[in-house]
Amino acid sequence: MSVNTTTTKTAAAVLEEAPLVQGGLTFSGITEKISGVVETKTPQLWWILFGMALSGTLILVGSIGWLVYEGTGIWGLNNPVGWGWAIVNFVFWVGIGHAGTLISAILFLLRQRWRTAINRFAEAMTIVAVICAGIFPAIHVGRIWIAYYMFPLPNSMEMWPNFRSPLLWDVFAVGTYFTVSFLFWFVGLVPDLATFRDRAKTKLRRMVFGILSLGWNNGNRQWRHYELAYLMLAGLATPLVLSVHSVVSTDFATSLIPGWHTTIFPPYFVAGAIFSGFGMVLTLAIIARKVFSLQNLITIDHFEKMNKIILVTGSMVGYAYIMEFFIAWYSGNIYEVFAFVNRGFGNYAWAYWIMFLCNVITPQLFWFRKFRRSIPIMFTLSIFVNIGMWFERFVITVTSLSRDFLPSSWDYYSPTTWDVLTFVGSFGLFFTLFLLFLRFLPLISMSEVKAVLPEADPHHHAGHGEQQGGAA
DSSP states (O other), rough: OOOHHHHHHHHHHHHHOOSSOOTTTTTTHHHHHHHHHHHHHHOHHHHHHHHHHHHHHHHHHHHHHHHHHHOGGOOOOOOOOSHHHHHHHHHHHHHHHHHHHIIIIIHHHHTTTGGGTTTTHHHHHHHHHHHHHHHHHHHHHEEEEEEEESSOOOOOOOOOOOTTTTHHHHHHHHHHHHHHHHHHHHHHHHHHHHHHHOOOHHHHHHHHHHHHHOOOOHHHHHHHHHHHHHHHHHHHHHHHHHHHHHHHHHHHHHHHOOOOOOTTTTHHHHHHHHHHHHHHHHHHHHHHHHHHHHHTTTTHHHHHHHHHHHHHHHEEEHHHHHHHHHHHHHHHHHHHHHHHHHHSSTTTTTHHHHHIIIIIIGGGGGGGGHHHHHHHHHHHHHHHHHHHHHHHHIIOOOOOOOOHHOGGGGOOOOOOOHHHHHHHHHHHHHHHHHHHHHHHHHSOHHHHHHHHHHSSSSSSHHHHHHHHHOOO
């Protein structure tokens, strides 16, 4: 009997979840903590990171400027590899943008309360990543000054975009995703912006936050409208997570190039996008937690849950890699068989096995609880995920194009210095915008975090009293 009781208590202790907010923070304590990030002196580490990121942004500006002056000949494109790093980077950044909407919208609809500490900056990451993604198709067209032709704008020449072009599908898919994600992010910000407005000590700050908070006064009617709008936007954003990368993958799948013409691409790309997005969220959350001392709000349990999602989606991606080989063999198509054998053992085998190592092998370490809760290990593995997912896009794009149907046209693709600088510069833009968000806007949703405190339950004090009475 005593053994059973001990076992039951041990099982209960294992299943019981730790508090989502630690350190004994109260409602006012949460407000002070998150507002303090904006209102107190900027940490020195933030300035160092911002200086590095701004340098990267200047590199991007310089690279694009030279591209506009000289043309796409400065890149390593050749015949037959007409899609190079620009498209690889585009798909990479779109994938990064997926985790923000997933954490915010899908986990919100599933009533996962642990999302509250990380959803705000995950949404911001989505906005910034999609901005970075949008740069690459625009500069890849070569003549950037007429990129507006991709939009169906009325004109006197009655020239319209080619609606059968995958490039146009990207414009609509990414444009819609960005618009809904931005609205979802901004609507969630409104109550916290009003808090900043009420705490503002300068006229300029009060005016800016007053405009952005749209007259919010914490009224009951406003809260009901806010929650309804937030729910509707979450419902709109959820299918977009699935649709955007499905459209991007269809860009490849509608062609006849061996290795691209496959029906597994949409689910495979979506799983990979969520995988890479969570990898980047993890990287950013660890940095933000360290820079602004947010250990009580972003806890180890939050990281462990994200690591479990990385483990699941990484396994799905690994399954897709294996199934590609099986389907190529099972199809009996010699071109498909050659394409996949070439990926694993051809000129770009080094890229394929880096991808496989980073995306399939290393995430398996998260089966062990010790590794899921270790900050140095999870930070290292999140970097591996980001590297591996970039290489996945590189492998898909370059290996198929460089070895198409005609051996006489085969060529080896190598990036130039300008390819590398443009990619590095896009990271600079990404981190510049993200660091500005961390410094000037509420990086964690105060209203949502307060809602997960035990004190937020109207019956909390009564229930506590009953428990005490019952125990007595």
